[in-house]
């Protein structure tokens with residue numbers, strides 16, 4: 401049997417948010433490749449090989465997965481959330497582009513998953529109800545000036561902004577810098593949401609404003625949503641109305 405590679409996402413955390421198509425792809429796999437904590441979300445099976453690695457070596461992990469598939473294995477590469485959002489799917493295609501030309505004819509598929517932004521939005525209401533964008537604050541793979549340029553453009557275009565990777569031990573100051581930049585361009589009362597462990601039993605939500613937002617509330621399991629000018633509170637929910645007629649231009 402010839403090999404194959406499927407890139408899947410486990411969703412934000414709880415088992416019900418892993419799609420049936422992802423579960424089916426995982427059950428067909430002979431080899432699972434991924435970051436250890438994501439592999440831990442998948443029940444162990446004695447006949448499957450697990451290749452756990454740490455979080456920083458995405459391209460090496462992608463190359464390992466492609467070599468296994470080229471050797472005839474049925475490989476599942478496992479990300480958290482959706483595999484195409486700041487995750488392994490792009491690393492697999494980058495490895496194909498720069499690697500063995502034979503990898504281009506492998507059977508490679510991507511299964512969509514529930515990304516953190518969607519789970520976080522659902523915890524608080526419907527903050528992504530109108531146009532939104534997603535920005536990763538990590539500057540491991542791009543310059544911080546690029547992040548700043550995109551934040552500025554997103555604020556000027558009045559998008560709701562979902563911030564992935566808002567903080568890590570190696571980068572404690574970046575979210576504070578991002579808020580400072582946004583405060584120059586957006587109203588102080590703009591809703592800001594810190595959603596930690598969205599889509600899990602431990603989900604925690606902090607609702608605040610851009611003026612009052614404390615960057616130290618974010619950690620690696622937090623998604624931050626910064627509202628647009630129309631984003632508002634009704635009861636205990638936050639939403640962005642579909643209709644922007646009458647919104648400031």
Ligand code: SAH
Nearest residue numbers: 412481482485487515516565597598622623
């Ligand atoms: N592929 C993943 C994102 C990887 S980037 C996805 O589609 O969700 C990792 C970042 O995602 C984290 O730093 C955090 O900002 C966010 N994240 C992942 N899972 C989360 C969750 N359950 N709750 C809140 N944020 C989460």
